[in-house]
Amino acid sequence: MGNTKPPSHSQLYECGICDCLHPWHFFGDCRDDSNRYADEEAFAARHAIDPMAVEVFSWEERLIADGLLIKGEPNNPTA
Numbered sequence: 001m002g003n004t005k006p007p008s009h010s011q012l013y014e015c016g017i018c019d020c021l022h023p024w025h026f027f028g029d030c031r032d033d034s035n036r037y038a039d040e041e042a043f044a045a046r047h048a049i050d051p052m053a054v055e056v057f058s059w060e061e062r063l064i065a066d067g068l069l070i071k072g073e074p075n076n077p078t079a
């Protein structure tokens with residue numbers, strides 16, 4: 001529910017653990033190089049797509065989407 005729209009194009013999130021970008025649906029090992037990108041341009045280059053079609057979300061947004069973080073509440077799941 002809410003306003004989480006289904007991915008219509010490439011979505012990445014900024015990982016709060018390794019500081020790199022991962023695909024939105026990736027929730028695995030940060031050392032998985034095939035799912036880790038330095039920035040959206042690296043992602044676009046690797047997949048031969050337009051960098052403008054890449055949307056980057058914050059780590060917080062990723063956690064909220066998964067119900068791991070409640071918006072507005074000071075909560076640090078990595079602590």
Ligand SMILES: [Zn+2]
Binds near residue numbers: 019
């Ligand atoms: Zn990571």
